[in-house]
Amino acid sequence: MAMTDGTLRCPLGHSFDVAKQGYVNLLPAAARFSADTAAMVAARADFLAAGHYAPIAESLAALARATAPTPTGGDPGCVVDIGGGTGYHHARVMAEFPGHEGILLDISKFAARRAARAHPRISAVVADAWDGLPIADEAASVVLNVFAPRNPAELRRILRPEGVLLVVTPRPDHLRELVEALGLLRVDEQKDERLADRFSAYFTKVARERSRSTMALDHKAVPRLVGMGPNAWHQHGERLEERIASLPEPCEVTVSITLTAYRPLV
């Protein structure tokens, strides 16, 4: 696509205006999704700004630096984040790649608005990660996917043969203390295995890091954490407030994730 006068145009004649907040919406007008709401995205932005997930962003940036292809002149390829939310992790990774452009895709326009301001080299697009991605074949040298949906066939299509895909998934004991005390959604015990199955036709695993640490959350941070993800659709109101009030403060909460690097099968 080419940009002219604030409008993106594709060779087939479709055009998409850039919103005044700096993102492009590629969702079909009739599409209906349960995208993250403004309140969920605001909760995520506040939670991440407090640095609770900074160790995840640091691990992601370090593995991206270690596994990304070395530019050999010419177009270095983009750094793409699928389901990138507010752009928090993407912006940290972009700092490692000063010559690359970034594309962040998210189904929530509220997330895309924030992401468009997250880093000067990130372009934010509203689109559905389950659909065909609005990104050219082999345009990306690095693809990120952090706690977000993923379509392996499309991720493979947009990644260069020498590129790297970095995926962060929660482990079954992620946020364990809050899952038990507040009745939050549980992580599937087989999540890593199911991911490996779905990826095996397209990618080969080249690195895997499992990390477990704790974060100390006060009573303002806990509702932000609950409200920034899928629990927001199930947990709210006075009952949640009462349960949070009965937690110790600060509340020690487990952060337990798997970070995996994949190369495309060629």
Ligand SMILES: C[S@@+](CC[C@H](N)C(=O)[O-])C[C@H]1O[C@@H](n2cnc3c(N)ncnc32)[C@H](O)[C@@H]1O
């Ligand atoms: C748990 S959040 C993670 C956001 C970000 N990766 C982070 O870690 O801060 C999941 C994100 O995926 C987005 N999302 C959910 N379904 C999607 C879809 N079908 N296509 C694109 N994005 C989607 C949500 O809007 C949300 O921003």
